[in-house]
Amino acid sequence: MTFKDLNIISMKDFSRDTIDHILNTAEKLEPVARGLEKSDLLDGKVLSLLFFEPSTRTRMSFETAMIRLGGRVLNLGSVEASSIAKGESLADTIRVVEGYSDAIVLRHPKEGSAQMASELVSVPIINAGDGAGHHPTQTFLDLYTIRQESHLDGVKIAIAGDLKYGRTVHSLCYALSLYGAEITLVSPKELRLPDEIIYDLKKRNIKVTQTDSIEEAIRNIEVLYVTRIQKERFPDPAEYNKVASNLLITPQLLEKADPKLKIMHPLPRINEIDPRVDDTDHACYFNQSFYGVPVRMALLALVMGVLE
Amino acid sequence: MTPNKSPTQKRELRVRPIENGTVIDHIKAGQSLNVLRILGIPDSSEDVVSVVINASGEHGKKDVVKIENRELNVREVDKITLIAPNAVINIIRHFDVFEKKHVVIPQNIEGVVRCINPNCISNSSEPVTSKFTVTSAKGKIVLQCKYCERVITENIADRLL
Numbered sequence: 319m320t321f322k323d324l325n326i327i328s329m330k331d332f333s334r335d336t337i338d339h340i341l342n343t344a345e346k347l348e349p350v351a352r353g354l355e356k357s358d359l360l361d362g363k364v365l366s367l368l369f370f371e372p373s374t375r376t377r378m379s380f381e382t383a384m385i386r387l388g389g390r391v392l393n394l395g396s397v398e399a400s401s402i403a404k405g406e407s408l409a410d411t412i413r414v415v416e417g418y419s420d421a422i423v424l425r426h427p428k429e430g431s432a433q434m435a436s437e438l439v440s441v442p443i444i445n446a447g448d449g450a451g452h453h454p455t456q457t458f459l460d461l462y463t464i465r466q467e468s469h470l471d472g473v474k475i476a477i478a479g480d481l482k483y484g485r486t487v488h489s490l491c492y493a494l495s496l497y498g499a500e501i502t503l504v505s506p507k508e509l510r511l512p513d514e515i516i517y518d519l520k521k522r523n524i525k526v527t528q529t530d531s532i533e534e535a536i537r538n539i540e541v542l543y544v545t546r547i548q549k550e551r552f553p554d555p556a557e558y559n560k561v562a563s564n565l566l567i568t569p570q571l572l573e574k575a576d577p578k579l580k581i582m583h584p585l586p587r588i589n590e591i592d593p594r595v596d597d598t599d600h601a602c603y604f605n606q607s608f609y610g611v612p613v614r615m616a617l618l619a620l621v622m623g624v625l626e
Numbered sequence: 627m628t629p630n631k632s633p634t635q636k637r638e639l640r641v642r643p644i645e646n647g648t649v650i651d652h653i654k655a656g657q658s659l660n661v662l663r664i665l666g667i668p669d670s671s672e673d674v675v676s677v678v679i680n681a682s683g684e685h686g687k688k689d690v691v692k693i694e695n696r697e698l699n700v701r702e703v704d705k706i707t708l709i710a711p712n713a714v715i716n717i718i719r720h721f722d723v724f725e726k727k728h729v730v731i732p733q734n735i736e737g738v739v740r741c742i743n744p745n746c747i748s749n750s751s752e753p754v755t756s757k758f759t760v761t762s763a764k765g766k767i768v769l770q771c772k773y774c775e776r777v778i779t780e781n782i783a784d785r786l787l
């Protein structure tokens with residue numbers, strides 16, 4: 319498989335071998351991501367960032383990934399200040415920006431926007447979130463984190479929080495199924511993983527268990543992936559408080575866990591994880607957000623054709 | 627398909643035989659009105675059309691639509707396939723069945739169906755044609771949007787463009 323000009327739209331486009339290759343490439347670039355080594359791999363290359371929705375981590379990690387590899391970044395800037403505000407279509411914007419860039423990172427509120435963009439231009443499109451659709455670079459960095467901090471093959475992982483609406487969770491479950499993971503899903507009934515996805519996982523012979531008790535799940539896992547529960551999903555604030563406190567990760571809870579257990583969170587966290595957990599060896603959410611840099615460096619270098 | 631006419635088919639023929647035109651047979655019972663809608667009948671056509679609803683066929687009930695002086699185009703046939711995957715299209719010339727075609731489920735359709743996801747880019751003001759991959763499971767058509775990946779299995783007739 320050649321990566322040059324490949325679009326990164328959905329995890330479903332990637333086989334395990336391809337994912338492994340991307341993660342291996344990220345590992346080689348990690349010293350550069352940490353600023354320990356210098357690189358000019360992407361010297362002379364230009365990456366455009368088109369974010370039609372707010373982002374801190376994804377946008378900044380793409381920027382730093384590009385800069386660390388010696389490339390330059392163009393930013394759309396705020397939507398209000400651009401011609402989008404004048405009613406320019408995404409289709410036109412993307413074709414204009416193609417002329418300025420070697421690759422385009424796109425975040426847009428509509429599902430399928432990245433797919434449409436990829437049909438219109440010949441530079442690679444990297445999907446940084448299309449509405450409730452996909453966010454594949456997040457999944458790549460999640461997989462990389464699991465691999466570096468624990469192990470990926472057959473990992474025993476619990477995923478807790480909003481499993482219904484969280485787009486990162488759906489792609490992550492799919493990707494984990496390629497690695498024969500044992501998955502425990504922890505959520506209140508209202509926020510369970512959609513049935514189709516569970517059905518899909520079981521069809522791939524993945525062991526999936528559902529529970530609403532984090533205490534039950536914590537005993538026998540190697541990785542705990544916590545996601546944010548959005549207050550807006552609950553009409554009744556009391557209901558939200560009850561659900562949120564049931565899933566709260568505290569030092570007391572962690573006494574029952576394997577000492578090697580790693581806790582991940584895509585961030586931003588609101589109050590899913592007690593700050594006292596940050597100082598334990600379990601916490602790896604800040605490493606996780608750093609790993610976004612080598613992973614995005616790898617993707618950029620591969621799709622721009624400077625690495626094979 | 628047996629060459630012998632069964633009694634029901636003879637009874638169908640009590641509808642005036644047509645000299646030239648198309649008979650769409652083996653339409654899933656209840657879908658004939660949607661077939662008419664696809665063909666723009668009666669708005670866009672002066673031709674005489676007869677419809678049989680709930681005729682008994684070899685595999686249970688079916689509908690039949692007979693249109694005089696008209697042969698269907700590929701787009702019309704694609705749409706009919708989605709709501710009546712077992713339909714058989716008979717071209718009638720000089721009162722005889724001149725050609726008989728089983729509809730073939732297309733692998734992909736473009737610009738035929740509107741996505742059910744209101745937040746899909748194909749439902750926005752962007753210049754993009756809806757695209758679906760088509761599969762069938764146990765005689766049921768399953769459409770998956772190429773953009774947002776949402777799946778449509780029910781009431782496809784209501785989503786036709």
Ligand SMILES: Nc1ncnc2c1ncn2[C@@H]1O[C@H](COP(=O)(O)OP(=O)(O)O)[C@@H](O)[C@H]1O
Pocket residue numbers: 627628629635638639642643644645649651690692714716718721722723726
């Ligand atoms: N001249 C005609 N006028 C109207 N309907 C016809 C005519 N010839 C055949 N049909 C109808 O077209 C369909 C296909 O005809 P035929 O090939 O004879 O039957 P089958 O497909 O069941 O073997 C049947 O529903 C039949 O009633």
Ligand SMILES: [Zn+2]
Pocket residue numbers: 430741742743746747748771772773774775776
């Ligand atoms: Zn769609």
